[in-house]
Amino acid sequence: MTHIITSLCIRDEGCMSVCPVDCIVPGKPLDEWPLMYIDPEVCIDCGACIPECPYEAIFMEDEVPAEYEAFGGEYINRLEFDGHYEGENMYGEEVVLDTVKELEEGEVVDLTKDIQSNYDFFEKGPGYEALD
Ligand code: SF4
Numbered sequence: 482m483t484h485i486i487t488s489l490c491i492r493d494e495g496c497m498s499v500c501p502v503d504c505i506v507p508g509k510p511l512d513e514w515p516l517m518y519i520d521p522e523v524c525i526d527c528g529a530c531i532p533e534c535p536y537e538a539i540f541m542e543d544e545v546p547a548e549y550e551a552f553g554g555e556y557i558n559r560l561e562f563d564g565h566y567e568g569e570n571m572y573g574e575e576v577v578l579d580t581v582k583e584l585e586e587g588e589v590v591d592l593t594k595d596i597q598s599n600y601d602f603f604e605k606g607p608g609y610e611a612l613d
């Protein structure tokens with residue numbers, strides 16, 4: 482079991498500093514790995530990151546919703562989308578994403594798709610090397 486950051490993440494980095502085992506890393510390069518990712522081999526399922534996320538993007542792996550119903554106005558951040566987002570992370574640094582879509586009220590999204598990509602980031606992708 483691990484916790485999973487879903488594509489509701491828009492990289493504000495609020496969760497990184499609270500993780501007691503430092504297993505939350507930013508995906509890089511951004512145009513291939515647009516989310517933050519949790520190393521499933523290191524996560525101790527303490528749950529500390531969940532309340533830190535202002536976008537409610539983090540779930541226990543077995544609680545990731547297959548039918549997430551949007552309240553409207555939140556962003557989904559996936560490679561398949563080409564919408565533009567500009568904001569700031571919690572440190573006041575600029576965040577620019579070109580892989581987003583703004584969700585409409587009542588729109589239903591399967592967030593379980595994000596589980597495998599989290600594993601892929603560490604097993605097949607750059608994993609911690611992305612921090613370099
Ligand atoms: S559940 Fe705990 S250990 Fe796992 S990523 Fe979140 S803060 Fe880190």
Ligand code: SF4
Pocket residue numbers: 486489490491492493494495496497517533534535536537538539
């Ligand atoms: S706090 Fe939420 S939005 Fe911010 S980086 Fe973590 S998962 Fe992404």
